[in-house]
Amino acid sequence: MTPSIAHPDRVEGWNRPPIIEPDGEGELLEVAMGPHHPSTHGVFRMDVALDGERVIRLKPVFGYLHRNHEKIAEGASYLASMPYTDRLDYFCSLTNNWAYALAVETLVGQQVPERAEYLRVILAELTRIQNHASTIGFLTQEMGASGTPLMYAFREREKILDLFEQLTGSRMMCNYMRFGGCRVDISAALLDEARKIVAGLPGFIDEFEALLSTNEILMARCQGIGKLKPELAINAGISGPMLRASGVDYDIRKVDHYGIYDRFKFRVPLGDHGDVYDRYMVRVLEMRESVTILEQALKDIPAGPIMDPKSKIRGFRPKPGEAYGRIEAPKGELGFYLISDGTPNPYRYRVRPPSLINLTVLEDMCLGESVADVVVIFGSVDIVLGEVDR
Amino acid sequence: MLGEGILKGMAETAKNFAGSFVSKERLTTVEYPEERIAPAENARVFPFLVYDTENWEAGLRCVACQICEKECPPKCIYIDKSKDKKPDYVGKQQFYPTRFDIDISVCMSCQICVEVCPFEAIKMDTQFELATDDRFGGLLLDREQLAKSNEYYHEIHPTEASEVDARLAEEKAKADAKAKAAQATAAKAAADAATKTAAPASPTQAKPEGGQD
Amino acid sequence: MKTVEEIKAAIEVAVPGAGVEIVSNPSVSGQHSLLIAHSHALQVAQFLRDDSELALDYLSNVTGVDYLDKEISEKVKVTRTVTKTVDGVEQQVEETVDETRKRVEPGYLETVYHLFSVAKKHGPVIIRMRTANRTDQVEMPSLTPIWRGAELQEREVFDLYGVVFTGHPDLRRLLMWDEFKDHPMRKDYVEPDDFEYEPTAHDQVLERAKQHAAAEKAAIQEGAEAR
Structure with missing residues (x-):
C-alpha cells in the first residue's frame, strides 16, 4: 500500500531526502503526530508514514499558529512592530528585539552608544544561556526524563528572567531595545545582581553536565541519531547550533562582527558527527562560551548614554531603501529584511525565522529512524512555534 | 563502567534533594496567594492615567492629544476629545478626554503609550489580579477606573516617579519664568502706554492664565 | 568581496546573455541587488553557488514583495495640425498642446534572495526576480534545486503572494490551509x-x-x- 500523504514527485539529487522503500512485509501505517502532541512544543503536525517502527516518509505541516505578523507590521509604524517581535520566539525576546533594531539601524544608518552595545551583548548572552538550558531540558523531557533536568534549567532561567523583569519590566515580552539604543538604563545594583547570576552559572553548567553528559541513557538515545551532513546543512540554509553541530564553522557573531562582538574573546564550539548528541554538546559548550563573554562584558561596561540623541520616538520615517540585518540568535540566524518607501510604516517587513528554516531537513534526519527517535530529533532542532508560523 | 554516568547524575539529584531541606535559597517558590513576592520596580502590567490634585477628573494630566491612541500597536485605546478646555498642570488651557477607554483584553503591556506620551500622563500599573467573568464590560476600563493619583504612582515606581516629578517641576518653572517675562513685558508696555498718554489710571495687570500655586 | 558591478560582469562572462541588471538601493545600508532574468536564472544561480571566488553556498532569506499596478499621469507636449482662419483665409497651422496622459504601469511580484557564503564568510549578495504582472503571469523559476534552503521559503512566498515557482519539487501552501483562496500578503488583499x-x-x-x-x-x- 502506498501512503496517501501528499508528497511531491521527488527530484533525484543529493539535496533531496532519500527515498526509503518499505521492506514489503505488512502494511504501512500513517500517523499524524500532532498538532496536539506533547512533543511538538506547541501546535505542529508531522504526517508520518511508518513501516513498522521505521519512518518511511515525514511531512511537516505548519501554520497552526499563523497570525501574519508580517502583514500586521506593514500596517503599523516601525516602533509598533517592536513589541510584536517579542512574540516571535518568546523564549528569546531580547535577541528578537536586537535583530529588528539592527535591521532598522542598518536602514537609517544609526549609531548605537557604547553602553547600549554592552547592554545588548549582556542581555543577548543571558538569553542564549537560558534558551539553551531550557532546550536541553525539553530534549531530556522528550527522552522520558520527566522533569528533573528541565526543572534544573528552569531554576536557572528563573533567575535570569527575574533580572530581565527588573530591568525591562517584563519577564518574557521585554520590548527593550530601540532604534539607536535601549529603553531604560541598568542600575549599578542590577549590574551587581547580573554579576552574581553570571558567577553562579559555571556551577550550574557543571551540575547540568554531571547530570546528563555521561548519562548512558542519554548517550544511547542521542548518539548516531538524526545525523546531518555539513554539505546538506549549508545547502539547506540551516543555522545556529544545528549547523555548528554538523561541523560547519559559521557563527554570525564571528562573521559579521555586529554590535561589539569583535571585542570579546570566545570560541565557537563545533560538532563532529552532526547527530543529536552533538547538538546537545554544542549547546552546553556555547553556554560556557556565553559565560566568558558575559564576564568580559560585565567587567568592561562603560558609563554613558544608552540612546543615540538623534533617534526619534515619534515621527520616525526612514528614507526609501532597503536593508537586511541579521544576528546570531540562540536558535540560528535571525534576520529582518525591511523595505521602506519613506512613509512611517515599512513597505515590506520580513522575518527570516531560523526555527522554520531549520525544519527544512527534518525529513532527511528522520528517515529510516524509529518513531521514538523522531521525537528526540525534533526536540534537538530547537524550535518555537511562535516563530515557525509567525 | 556501564551505569557510571547514571550514578553520577543520581548523586547530583540526591544532593539537590537533600539540599532543599537545608538551604532556604533552594526553595524558589512561594505559596501564592497567602504569600506574595512584591513586583519588581520596573514591572509593567496595564496602563493607568495619572492625576495630580484631589479630584481625579480635574487633575488628569491627559490632554487628549491622541498620540497614544494612534501609536498603540494593538489599538486598544479609545479617546474622545473634549470641546471645551481646562487648565493643565502648568496652567495652560488644554483639552481633556471626555472618554478614555482601554480594552485590557487587547492591551499587550508594551508600554509604547507611556513612551510616546509627551505629558507624562499615562504610566504602567503593577496590578495584575484583574480576572473577571465579564469579558466586554469588565475588561474595558474607563477614565474613572484608569485614573490613579500621583501618590500611587510614587508608591509603585518610586525612582521613575521622582524623575518624572523633577522633569515636570522643571517644565513648570520654565513656563512660570516665561509667564513672568510675558507679564513684565506686558506691564512695561502698559506703563509705556500710560506715560505716553500721561493718564493717571494704573495700567491693567496682565496676569498669566493660572501659573501660580 | 566583489561589488555588485563586478559580480554582474562575472555573471555576464560566465553565463552569456544572462540579462542581469543592477537595482540600486538608495538607503545608507548600501545593499544593492541584481535583477535576474527568468530564462537564465538557474544557470546564474548555479554560477553564483559554484564559482570559486563567490562561493555563495548559503541561501539565507527568500522574501516576496508585491508592487501594485501604478497609474502614472504625465504631461506630454503634442503637436497637431489645426485648421484655423487667419486673416480670413483658412490655413493649416501646427500647434503644440499640453496633454495629460494616463498610463498604467503594470505591477509585479518580486522575490528577493539573500545569499551568503559560508566558505568565504562574506555576503550578502542579493538577487531578485520579478514576474511579468500580478494576475496571470506569476511564474518564476524556483531556485530550490540549487539551494535547498529555498524550499520552505518559496512555499511561503507561493502561499502568501501567489508566485508560482516552476521546478519547485513540492509547491503547496505552507502557512494557510490548502482550501484557502487568495494570497493574504498581497497589498490588495481583502x-x-x-x-x-x-x-x-x-x-x-x-x-x-x-x-x-x-x-x-x-x-x-x-x-x-x-x-
Whole structure:
C-alpha cells in the first residue's frame, strides 16, 4: 500500500531526502503526530508514514499558529512592530528585539552608544544561556526524563528572567531595545545582581553536565541519531547550533562582527558527527562560551548614554531603501529584511525565522529512524512555534 | 563502567534533594496567594492615567492629544476629545478626554503609550489580579477606573516617579519664568502706554492664565 | 568581496546573455541587488553557488514583495495640425498642446534572495526576480534545486503572494490551509468579513465593523423580503 500523504514527485539529487522503500512485509501505517502532541512544543503536525517502527516518509505541516505578523507590521509604524517581535520566539525576546533594531539601524544608518552595545551583548548572552538550558531540558523531557533536568534549567532561567523583569519590566515580552539604543538604563545594583547570576552559572553548567553528559541513557538515545551532513546543512540554509553541530564553522557573531562582538574573546564550539548528541554538546559548550563573554562584558561596561540623541520616538520615517540585518540568535540566524518607501510604516517587513528554516531537513534526519527517535530529533532542532508560523 | 554516568547524575539529584531541606535559597517558590513576592520596580502590567490634585477628573494630566491612541500597536485605546478646555498642570488651557477607554483584553503591556506620551500622563500599573467573568464590560476600563493619583504612582515606581516629578517641576518653572517675562513685558508696555498718554489710571495687570500655586 | 558591478560582469562572462541588471538601493545600508532574468536564472544561480571566488553556498532569506499596478499621469507636449482662419483665409497651422496622459504601469511580484557564503564568510549578495504582472503571469523559476534552503521559503512566498515557482519539487501552501483562496500578503488583499465585536473599535477595525454591520443589515433585509 502506498501512503496517501501528499508528497511531491521527488527530484533525484543529493539535496533531496532519500527515498526509503518499505521492506514489503505488512502494511504501512500513517500517523499524524500532532498538532496536539506533547512533543511538538506547541501546535505542529508531522504526517508520518511508518513501516513498522521505521519512518518511511515525514511531512511537516505548519501554520497552526499563523497570525501574519508580517502583514500586521506593514500596517503599523516601525516602533509598533517592536513589541510584536517579542512574540516571535518568546523564549528569546531580547535577541528578537536586537535583530529588528539592527535591521532598522542598518536602514537609517544609526549609531548605537557604547553602553547600549554592552547592554545588548549582556542581555543577548543571558538569553542564549537560558534558551539553551531550557532546550536541553525539553530534549531530556522528550527522552522520558520527566522533569528533573528541565526543572534544573528552569531554576536557572528563573533567575535570569527575574533580572530581565527588573530591568525591562517584563519577564518574557521585554520590548527593550530601540532604534539607536535601549529603553531604560541598568542600575549599578542590577549590574551587581547580573554579576552574581553570571558567577553562579559555571556551577550550574557543571551540575547540568554531571547530570546528563555521561548519562548512558542519554548517550544511547542521542548518539548516531538524526545525523546531518555539513554539505546538506549549508545547502539547506540551516543555522545556529544545528549547523555548528554538523561541523560547519559559521557563527554570525564571528562573521559579521555586529554590535561589539569583535571585542570579546570566545570560541565557537563545533560538532563532529552532526547527530543529536552533538547538538546537545554544542549547546552546553556555547553556554560556557556565553559565560566568558558575559564576564568580559560585565567587567568592561562603560558609563554613558544608552540612546543615540538623534533617534526619534515619534515621527520616525526612514528614507526609501532597503536593508537586511541579521544576528546570531540562540536558535540560528535571525534576520529582518525591511523595505521602506519613506512613509512611517515599512513597505515590506520580513522575518527570516531560523526555527522554520531549520525544519527544512527534518525529513532527511528522520528517515529510516524509529518513531521514538523522531521525537528526540525534533526536540534537538530547537524550535518555537511562535516563530515557525509567525 | 556501564551505569557510571547514571550514578553520577543520581548523586547530583540526591544532593539537590537533600539540599532543599537545608538551604532556604533552594526553595524558589512561594505559596501564592497567602504569600506574595512584591513586583519588581520596573514591572509593567496595564496602563493607568495619572492625576495630580484631589479630584481625579480635574487633575488628569491627559490632554487628549491622541498620540497614544494612534501609536498603540494593538489599538486598544479609545479617546474622545473634549470641546471645551481646562487648565493643565502648568496652567495652560488644554483639552481633556471626555472618554478614555482601554480594552485590557487587547492591551499587550508594551508600554509604547507611556513612551510616546509627551505629558507624562499615562504610566504602567503593577496590578495584575484583574480576572473577571465579564469579558466586554469588565475588561474595558474607563477614565474613572484608569485614573490613579500621583501618590500611587510614587508608591509603585518610586525612582521613575521622582524623575518624572523633577522633569515636570522643571517644565513648570520654565513656563512660570516665561509667564513672568510675558507679564513684565506686558506691564512695561502698559506703563509705556500710560506715560505716553500721561493718564493717571494704573495700567491693567496682565496676569498669566493660572501659573501660580 | 566583489561589488555588485563586478559580480554582474562575472555573471555576464560566465553565463552569456544572462540579462542581469543592477537595482540600486538608495538607503545608507548600501545593499544593492541584481535583477535576474527568468530564462537564465538557474544557470546564474548555479554560477553564483559554484564559482570559486563567490562561493555563495548559503541561501539565507527568500522574501516576496508585491508592487501594485501604478497609474502614472504625465504631461506630454503634442503637436497637431489645426485648421484655423487667419486673416480670413483658412490655413493649416501646427500647434503644440499640453496633454495629460494616463498610463498604467503594470505591477509585479518580486522575490528577493539573500545569499551568503559560508566558505568565504562574506555576503550578502542579493538577487531578485520579478514576474511579468500580478494576475496571470506569476511564474518564476524556483531556485530550490540549487539551494535547498529555498524550499520552505518559496512555499511561503507561493502561499502568501501567489508566485508560482516552476521546478519547485513540492509547491503547496505552507502557512494557510490548502482550501484557502487568495494570497493574504498581497497589498490588495481583502480580509473576509469575520469581524468580531470589539469595544474600542477604531481605524481599520472600525471600518470593518461598519462594513460588517451594513452587510448584516442587508442580509436581514433580504431575508425579510424573501419571506
